[in-house]
Amino acid sequence: MDALKSLYYVLKPARLPKSVNLHCGVIFHTEEIQQPATFSQLIHFCQQYVSITGKRALCTVMSPENPSIRKQMNQLGVSSDEFAGRLHQLREWADIGYHGHFWKSVDKPFSEPGNQIKAGNFEAADEPGTRAQFKAEMDWFQQNGFTLRSYSAGWWFVNPFLMKLLGENHLVLDFSFSQQPWVNNTWAKNFLASNNIMFGQSFREKTGPVFVQTLMGFTGSNYPMDFVRILNRFLPSQGVVTGMITTHDYNIASARELENTLKVIRLLSTHLNVAFCSEADFLRTSAPIPIE
Numbered sequence: 001m002d003a004l005k006s007l008y009y010v011l012k013p014a015r016l017p018k019s020v021n022l023h024c025g026v027i028f029h030t031e032e033i034q035q036p037a038t039f040s041q042l043i044h045f046c047q048q049y050v051s052i053t054g055k056r057a058l059c060t061v062m063s064p065e066n067p068s069i070r071k072q073m074n075q076l077g078v079s080s081d082e083f084a085g086r087l088h089q090l091r092e093w094a095d096i097g098y099h100g101h102f103w104k105s106v107d108k109p110f111s112e113p114g115n116q117i118k119a120g121n122f123e124a125a126d127e128p129g130t131r132a133q134f135k136a137e138m139d140w141f142q143q144n145g146f147t148l149r150s151y152s153a154g155w156w157f158v159n160p161f162l163m164k165l166l167g168e169n170h171l172v173l174d175f176s177f178s179q180q181p182w183v184n185n186t187w188a189k190n191f192l193a194s195n196n197i198m199f200g201q202s203f204r205e206k207t208g209p210v211f212v213q214t215l216m217g218f219t220g221s222n223y224p225m226d227f228v229r230i231l232n233r234f235l236p237s238q239g240v241v242t243g244m245i246t247t248h249d250y251n252i253a254s255a256r257e258l259e260n261t262l263k264v265i266r267l268l269s270t271h272l273n274v275a276f277c278s279e280a281d282f283l284r285t286s287a288p289i290p291i292e
């Protein structure tokens with residue numbers, strides 16, 4: 001099978017169309033700062049990413065004020081100060097943002113799907129708890145020396161209420177929307193469609209945050225061309241496509257997964273029509289479409 005696939009890509013290499021300019025970065029939904037092994041892999045990736053692209057990856061982080069992270073820290077004996085120390089280390093190599101996961105009740109198991117707040121099960125009764133946790137996490141980052149600008153949604157939970165929280169908390173960049181089939185949020189997809197937002201177009205409501213779409217497809221595959229082949233299915237025939245390539249810190253926990261992910265970055269860096277972007281580049285150059 002492997003030999004066949006290698007042969008396939010020799011005969012039919014996957015390349016991005018020359019008529020498309022891809023402006024992209026890499027975002028980690030960062031959920032295991034408390035796990036020393038995952039954390040050291042993440043640092044390693046971010047260092048390599050800087051040396052290949054000259055840019056910084058974005059690590060949106062679940063903080064110690066998230067009840068699930070707090071529980072894991074207690075089990076592992078990791079203090080809040082240690083956690084903050086690791087984030088300061090990570091900041092040497094990557095931009096830091098916030099990754100929110102919210103629960104209906106902290107007294108029920110965090111692994112219970114019905115307890116996890118998603119776009120499809122969010123109710124008005126969940127607003128006070130979600131708002132309070134969001135603020136507590138943002139306060140924790142601030143108190144530990146991090147003034148954040150970027151957000152990504154856990155379980156792709158984004159809706160008008162969440163969009164309002166971004167503004168309340170002075171966040172200016174969001175990476176929670178996607179048009180791809182792996183992202184399960186009917187409201188968000190309808191929102192994009194009703195505002196005529198196409199694949200790879202950023203958008204903004206009035207003076208609110210800039211929303212940059214997510215590009216999925218990091219498979220950890222041994223074949224970096226798999227990523228390009230999958231992305232090609234969604235690309236328009238021409239123009240600028242802006243997006244954030246999305247994965248988790250725990251997806252690079254093994255040496256093989258980390259190396260396979262770096263191979264994708266190296267492959268993209270050989271394309272003249274790919275520009276890698278750090279957080280600051282997205283803020284400067286994303287040219288968001290204004291929506292009402």
Ligand SMILES: [Zn+2]
Pocket residue numbers: 029031099101153154155
């Ligand atoms: Zn997550």
